[in-house]
Amino acid sequence: MRGGAAALPHPRLRPGVLRYHGYRLTVSRPRLEVPVGAVTLVLGFGAPVRVTAPGQEATTLVSLIGGLTTLPAVGEHLGVGAGVEVLVAPWTAFRLLGVEQHALARRCTDPGALPGGERWHRLAEALAELPDWPARFALLDRTLPAWLDAGPAWSPRVEYAWRLLERSGGRVPVRRLAAEVGWSERQTQSRFREQIGLTPKAAARVVRLQRAVRLLTSGLGQAETAALCGFYDQAHLSGEFRAMTDRTPGAFTAARAALTANGAAGAAYGPDGEHVRDRLGGAVTSLLL
Numbered sequence: 199m200r201g202g203a204a205a206l207p208h209p210r211l212r213p214g215v216l217r218y219h220g221y222r223l224t225v226s227r228p229r230l231e232v233p234v235g236a237v238t239l240v241l242g243f244g245a246p247v248r249v250t251a252p253g254q255e256a257t258t259l260v261s262l263i264g265g266l267t268t269l270p271a272v273g274e275h276l277g278v279g280a281g282v283e284v285l286v287a288p289w290t291a292f293r294l295l296g297v298e299q300h301a302l303a304r305r306c307t308d309p310g311a312l313p314g315g316e317r318w319h320r321l322a323e324a325l326a327e328l329p330d331w332p333a334r335f336a337l338l339d340r341t342l343p344a345w346l347d348a349g350p351a352w353s354p355r356v357e358y359a360w361r362l363l364e365r366s367g368g369r370v371p372v373r374r375l376a377a378e379v380g381w382s383e384r385q386t387q388s389r390f391r392e393q394i395g396l397t398p399k400a401a402a403r404v405v406r407l408q409r410a411v412r413l414l415t416s417g418l419g420q421a422e423t424a425a426l427c428g429f430y431d432q433a434h435l436s437g438e439f440r441a442m443t444d445r446t447p448g449a450f451t452a453a454r455a456a457l458t459a460n461g462a463a464g465a466a467y468g469p470d471g472e473h474v475r476d477r478l479g480g481a482v483t484s485l486l487l
Contacts, residue, residue: 202221203220207338208339210343214293214346215287216236217477218338219283219475220335221281221282223279230486230487231264231484232442232443232484233269233407233442234481234483235404237264237288237395238263238286239264239284239285239291241261241283241325242281244279245276245279246275246277251267251269254305257306261281262307262308263306265291265299265302265307266401267396269304282335282338285478287357287360292350293346293349293350294349299391299394299395300395303395362375364405366405367427368428369428375398403442413426414447415450420432423447454482
């Protein structure tokens with residue numbers, strides 16, 4: 199049996215809590231996950247997922263937090279996988295999870311290891327007991343607002359700086375970000391590390407990559423994409439793409455095109471029953487391997 203659903207969180211949680219995605223898999227193939235501008239909270243109640251990333255030991259967890267990263271990762275469920283993914287803007291993750299985001303960046307973390315983290319395991323158990331996805335999403339809508347309100351104070355200036363990066367496609371230099379929010383460059387770096395998890399420069403790389411991936415998978419050529427996204431040249435684009443996706447631009451877009459030809463890309467399930475939907479609306483997040 200398979201099934202899944204996606205939904206927007208209650209307006210009280212937006213815009214910081216971006217999306218809910220429920221999944222149930224009976225067949226598992228590895229999935230390449232590329233850097234995106236969101237923290238992923240997986241509340242699992244099925245088989246564990248094994249996640250590997252360059253230069254890191256594999257992590258195997260049922261529930262996990264994936265912080266912001268500039269690295270690709272490969273995830274594979276070790277059996278029948280089920281759970282709910284909650285996609286969260288990084289400054290909201292700072293409030294919701296109650297820890298400085300640099301502690302979660304570039305890695306997968308067991309939410310139970312956080313201060314007060316047992317509540318996440320209890321929430322996953324409660325989600326597993328419910329009969330369907332709407333009931334599970336409703337439980338999240340009831341639970342998460344209070345947890346957000348109890349979280350640490352956050353800076354609206356960090357959110358503003360992040361949105362500047364997003365609107366510019368990652369092309370705003372740190373000096374201008376600092377001037378826009380009224381901080382020194384050092385303060386801006388420190389607040390990003392605390393509430394985003396990455397430095398402004400690294401965060402800009404993630405935003406720029408996502409813009410490039412969207413353009414390339416829409417059919418734009420590499421030279422045009424490099425120019426529009428602010429890369430020095432096509433070689434610079436290719437190098438960044440390989441570093442952050444473990445694929446060349448051509449190989450990545452060809453693989454996505456093959457999924458589209460099979461009726462899988464952007465759909466809930468591929469021809470073999472595997473879930474292949476991108477995890478965040480408006481972003482290219484995943485590639486079925």
